[in-house]
Amino acid sequence: MDISAIRASIAATPGVGGVHDLHVWSLSSDEHSLSTHVELANGADFETVRTAVAKILHDRYEIEHATIQVEREACDDADGLHR
Numbered sequence: 233m234d235i236s237a238i239r240a241s242i243a244a245t246p247g248v249g250g251v252h253d254l255h256v257w258s259l260s261s262d263e264h265s266l267s268t269h270v271e272l273a274n275g276a277d278f279e280t281v282r283t284a285v286a287k288i289l290h291d292r293y294e295i296e297h298a299t300i301q302v303e304r305e306a307c308d309d310a311d312g313l314h315r
Contacts, residue, residue, distance in 0.1 A: 233264065238293060242268065245284050247276030250306065256295070267299040271306055278302050 233256050242251045250271035258264050270285055272278065282302050289295040 233258070233293065238266070238289070241288050241292060242270060242285055245281065245288060247273050247281040247284065249273035249276070253301075262294070264293065264295045265297040265299075266295050267301075269301045269303055271303045278304070 235254065235256060238256060239251055239254055242248060242254075248270055251268060252271075253269040254266070255268070256264065256266045266289060270281065272281055282300050285300050286298050289298045
């Protein structure tokens with residue numbers, strides 16, 4: 233999996249203001265999982281963004297299980313340890 237491409241795809245999703253704490257792992261050759269924090273852009277709808285990110289992950293990268301933590305405000309440590 234190309235983590236940079238996944239990060240770029242999430243960041244390019246309408247309503248996304250930032251992406252951090254991105255983790256991707258595989259339990260087998262065809263079973264991929266992901267967790268990430270996604271910051272909302274100003275005025276973006278929480279559920280619309282979460283659903284759009286999940287669809288991109290499924291359709292482009294075949295990631296069936298994604299935990300997407302949507303944040304209304306920038307995380308204090310987004311550029312720190314969990315980037």
